[in-house]
Amino acid sequence: MGVAAEGAVESVVVVHNVAKRHNVGTLARSAAAFGVSEVVVVGRRDFNSFGSHGSTSHLRFRHLSSLPLARRYLKEERDYDICGVEIVDGAMPVTDHPFRKSTAFLLGNEGTGLSERECEICDFFVYIPQYGGGTASLNVTVAASIVLHHFGVWAGFPERVREGNKFVVAEKPSKQARRNYCAESIEAIVEERKHRKENARMDIFEENGSNESQVTSALEAMFVG
């Protein structure tokens, strides 16, 4: 533990073209629990936040319209490793903690896993060893949570204070979005806008009631990208 230099290491979650059933809410809750710095939403920016238990307001969200732009942002602007969570040839067990520095974790959609295009932007892959023959794979949020948990152990993130039988929740940040804004290169912004325009018709809302839409709208306001 504490392998990484103190404060120097961050984890980021990348979700690409979120499917409806892919519950970003629960994922956000785990991300918040395990000290994730930013959630990068690529492609479709709408998602269902049910299950977040308010944790989305404590996370920084960034939207990028394409995988190449996501890679450019993560590699060139952030100097992160991009780690795919997928069982592929050469994937390393996450229990071996094959991390070197700040890492962005790219998650596949439930069912199909990471696509070829998604795999292409990854530097390496981790998988979670299984011991029983009753299922071919884990729920994607469960898998992501286990990987983020192990990254936190490897990085030696300081443990959050507990009170009673809960961890202490921080004060709700008041409109930190702009303060956290990371200036992008002009070139990236131009390309980003182009892609965003092209993708506009993909921006559909969850159809399970007005409440859900309000939540999505509230989340929209939080994006920094």
Added chain:
Amino acid sequence: MGVAAEGAVESVVVVHNVAKRHNVGTLARSAAAFGVSEVVVVGRRDFNSFGSHGSTSHLRFRHLSSLPLARRYLKEERDYDICGVEIVDGAMPVTDHPFRKSTAFLLGNEGTGLSERECEICDFFVYIPQYGGGTASLNVTVAASIVLHHFGVWAGFPERVREGNKFVVAEKPSKQARRNYCAESIEAIVEERKHRKENARMDIFEENGSNESQVTSALEAMFVG
């Protein structure tokens, strides 16, 4: 790894009075992935198996009608430790692997956590360290999955064979329930029947459609307790 003697150690999941929102399906999928031997359902025996991805047919289910009966079964007949997954005073970080032998993991309901009565039947407690201030606790299925994963690492369960980007799923067992049946003491059976009668009116079905009820009925047939 491989701390425990080979083949000598098992993990069991205990769920008590399953609430509707507590998704046993995803939990069953993780249980199957991490080599859990049995799912012990205490009290209400109906549950929602959505998210199991067929893994429930590979798991052994047992129903016991009360917490004291569950403790008697797990301690006297099985000689297991009972480990509560809860942030309480004296709870140990699961990353320290504070296990000694076969262990049954008792999970709290989402939101309220383990009740006083549930805590009473536990021998010890583990919790999952958190590093961020954005949430007071994890989703219960996520928490359970991380704990079961760590038990498998500690026990040195052999890793399941992979093929392509999935773990190989075993042949569907054909009606193993009776073969796996573990004979109970006469005393336990009598008390069990008494409790079951008392609890009969609590046995309600999930109300989200007829399909759900069919699933529940199919699962009913699998119980060995």
